[in-house]
Amino acid sequence: MSNIAEMITNLEDENVMTEVKKQLDSGVNPVEIFAACQDGMNGVGKKFQEGEYFVSDLMMSGAIFKDVSDIIAPYIKNSDGDNAGKVVLGTVEGDIHDIGKDLVNAMLSAGNFEVIDVGVDAKPEAFINALKENPDATVLALSCLLTTCYDAVKETVALVETEGLRDKVKIMIGGGPVDQGVVEYTGSDKYGKDAQDAVTVCKELMGL
Amino acid sequence: MKPSRLYLDRVEKIKKTIVSENDKVTTCIAAGATPAAHMGVSLKDFASDLDLNLDISLKYFNEINTIAPIDCLNVQLGGMKINVVLSSLWLSKIKMPGRELPENSLWQVAEKKVMQDEDYDLVIEKGLDALVQKILPQVLDMSEFEELMEYNQKYGQKNAEKVMSNHYPAVNGGVASPPFEVLCGARSMSTFFMDCYKNFDKVKDAIDVMLPKTIENMITSVKQANGTGTWVGGWRGASALVSPKIWDALVWPSLYKMGMACIENGITPTYHLDQNWDRDIERFLELPAKKCVLNTDGMTDLCNARKKLGEHVSFMGDVPAQLLATGKPDQVKDYVNKLLDDIGTKGVFLTPGCDAPANAKFENMVAMYEAAVNYK
Numbered sequence: 001m002s003n004i005a006e007m008i009t010n011l012e013d014e015n016v017m018t019e020v021k022k023q024l025d026s027g028v029n030p031v032e033i034f035a036a037c038q039d040g041m042n043g044v045g046k047k048f049q050e051g052e053y054f055v056s057d058l059m060m061s062g063a064i065f066k067d068v069s070d071i072i073a074p075y076i077k078n079s080d081g082d083n084a085g086k087v088v089l090g091t092v093e094g095d096i097h098d099i100g101k102d103l104v105n106a107m108l109s110a111g112n113f114e115v116i117d118v119g120v121d122a123k124p125e126a127f128i129n130a131l132k133e134n135p136d137a138t139v140l141a142l143s144c145l146l147t148t149c150y151d152a153v154k155e156t157v158a159l160v161e162t163e164g165l166r167d168k169v170k171i172m173i174g175g176g177p178v179d180q181g182v183v184e185y186t187g188s189d190k191y192g193k194d195a196q197d198a199v200t201v202c203k204e205l206m207g208l
Numbered sequence: 209m210k211p212s213r214l215y216l217d218r219v220e221k222i223k224k225t226i227v228s229e230n231d232k233v234t235t236c237i238a239a240g241a242t243p244a245a246h247m248g249v250s251l252k253d254f255a256s257d258l259d260l261n262l263d264i265s266l267k268y269f270n271e272i273n274t275i276a277p278i279d280c281l282n283v284q285l286g287g288m289k290i291n292v293v294l295s296s297l298w299l300s301k302i303k304m305p306g307r308e309l310p311e312n313s314l315w316q317v318a319e320k321k322v323m324q325d326e327d328y329d330l331v332i333e334k335g336l337d338a339l340v341q342k343i344l345p346q347v348l349d350m351s352e353f354e355e356l357m358e359y360n361q362k363y364g365q366k367n368a369e370k371v372m373s374n375h376y377p378a379v380n381g382g383v384a385s386p387p388f389e390v391l392c393g394a395r396s397m398s399t400f401f402m403d404c405y406k407n408f409d410k411v412k413d414a415i416d417v418m419l420p421k422t423i424e425n426m427i428t429s430v431k432q433a434n435g436t437g438t439w440v441g442g443w444r445g446a447s448a449l450v451s452p453k454i455w456d457a458l459v460w461p462s463l464y465k466m467g468m469a470c471i472e473n474g475i476t477p478t479y480h481l482d483q484n485w486d487r488d489i490e491r492f493l494e495l496p497a498k499k500c501v502l503n504t505d506g507m508t509d510l511c512n513a514r515k516k517l518g519e520h521v522s523f524m525g526d527v528p529a530q531l532l533a534t535g536k537p538d539q540v541k542d543y544v545n546k547l548l549d550d551i552g553t554k555g556v557f558l559t560p561g562c563d564a565p566a567n568a569k570f571e572n573m574v575a576m577y578e579a580a581v582n583y584k
Contacts, residue, residue, distance in 0.1 A: 060401065147565035147568075182530055
C-alpha cells in the first residue's frame with residue numbers, strides 16, 4: 001500500500017493533503033494518486049467490515065476523500081474516466097435525511113462508481129428523470145430513514161416499473177429502519193445495512 | 209387525587225421490574241406519533257394541539273389495553289410539544305407537519321450547522337446556558353417555548369391526574385440529553401463528528417464544562433415533575449456510530465456521571481439507546497446493580513447484553529419499528545416470544561424499539577402486547 005493509501009486508511013487528514021499536493025507538484029500521474037486514494041478507502045472499508053472502524057471513521061474518511069478528490073479532479077478531468085458503473089442515489093419523498101445518503105455517496109464514489117445524487121425529499125419523478133438522463137445507470141439507490149416513507153420507496157419502485165425501466169435498473173435501499181421485510185414490502189431488490197455494505201450490494205447488483 | 213389500586217399495582221410492578229423481581233414481563237408503551245393515524249387525526253393537529261394529543265394518546269392506549277394490558281408508559285404523557293422538546297434537547301431545528309412539512313408527515317430534524325466554530329470558546333468560557341441562549345432562539349420560536357412553559361404550569365397537574373385516572377404510571381418523568389448529543393445537534397452530525405477528530409481537545413473541554421449544568425438541570429427537572437426516572441439519551445453517541453476513542457472520552461463519561469447523579473438522587477436512569485451498543489455494553493456494569501434500565505431499539509443484541517450484564521440492569525425493548533410498520537401479527541408475536549425465550553422475563557419491560565412508528569399497524573401493536581401478556 002502506498003503512502004497516500006496508508007494515510008487515508010489511518011485517517012491522517014493533514015498528512016494526506018500535504019502528500020497529495022507534493023506528489024501533484026512533483027509530476028506524479030494524478031490518475032495514480034487517485035487510485036492510491038481509492039486503495040486507502042478500500043482499507044477503510046476493510047477495517048469497517050472487520051469491526052475496527054465505525055461510522056464516524058467512515059465519515060472522516062469520506063471527508064478526506066472528498067477533499068483530495070477536489071484537489072485532484074482538475075488534473076484528471078480529461079483523463080481516463082473509466083468507472084465501475086453509474087448509480088442514481090437519493091433520499092425518498094417525505095424524508096429530508098441526508099447524512100446516510102451522503103455517506104453512501106462518498107463510499108460509492110471512493111469505490112469508483114459514478115454517483116448521480118438527486119438530493120433529499122426526492123419525488124419518484126426526480127429519480128425517473130435522473131435515470132432517463134443517465135441511461136447507463138444500472139442501479140437506483142434509495143435512502144429512507146423514516147418508516148412512514150416506506151410507501152414513497154414503494155411508489156418510486158412502482159414508477160420505475162411503469163416507465164419501463166425496471167428490467168435494466170436494479171434497486172437497492174438503505175437507512176436505519178430498512179431490512180429484508182422492507183425490501184419485500186417495497187418491491188426493491190436488496191438492502192445495504194450500512195454505507196460500506198452499499199458498495200458490496202451495488203457491485204453484486206451490477207454483477208461485478 | 210388518590211391513585212387507583214390498579215395504578216399502584218402497576219407502580220409496584222415497575223419497581224420490581226427495575227430490580228428484576230417481577231413475576232411476568234412488564235408491558236410498556238412509547239408511541240409518540242402512532243395514535244394519530246389510527247384515531248383519524250392529522251399529525252399536524254396531533255403535534256400542535258396538546259390537549260388533543262393527550263386525549264387521543266390515552267384513547268389509543270386504552271383501546272390496546274382492553275385487549276392486552278399495558279402496564280406503564282415509557283415517558284410521562286402530556287405537555288410534550290415535540291418540536292420544543294427536541295429543539296431544547298438537541299439544539300436543532302425540528303421541521304413540523306403542517307408548517308414546514310405536509311400535514312401528515314412526521315416531524316424531522318433539520319440537519320444544519322447552527323453552532324459556529326467560535327461557539328466552542330463561548331461554551332468553555334461562559335458555560336452551557338450561554339450556548340443555549342445563543343443557539344435555541346435560532347432553532348426555535350421562543351414564544352412557543354414560553355407558551356409550553358405556561359401551558360404546563362397551568363395544566364400540568366390536571367394532565368398528570370388525567371393520565372393517573374387512566375391507570376398508567378410512567379417509568380420516566382423527563383428526558384435528558386448528554387453534552388455530546390447537544391453539541392452534535394447544534395453543530396450537525398457530519399460537522400460534529402469531524403470536530404471529534406480535528407478538535408478533540410476543544411470538544412472534550414466543552415463537554416467537561418457543560419456536564420455539571422446538564423446534570424443539575426436533569427435532576428431539577430425530574431424532581432419538579434415528581435418523576436422517579438428519566439431518560440438519559442444515547443442517540444448519536446451509539447457504539448456503532450463512533451470510534452472507541454470518541455466513545456470512551458466524549459460519550460461514556462457523561463452517560464456514567466448522569467446515571468450516577470440520578471441514582472444518588474433516588475432517580476432511575478433509563479438509558480435510551482438508539483442504534484447498536486454491542487461493543488460497549490459491558491461498560492454498564494460500572495453502574496451500581498439493579499439501578500438502571502437499558503431501553504434499546506432492536507439494533508443492540510439483547511441476548512448478548514443479557515449474557516454480559518445478567519440482572520445487573522433491567523431491559524426495555526425492543527420490537528423493531530420496521531416490524532411494527534410492515535410485519536404481520538404472527539411475525540410480531542414470533543419476535544416477542546423469541547426475545548423472551550432469549551433474555552427471560554426478569555427485569556424486562558416489553559416495548560416498541562425506541563418509539564412505535566407513526567405507521568405501526570394497530571394489529572401489530574396489539575400482537576406485541578398479547579404475546580408478552582401470554583408468554584409463559
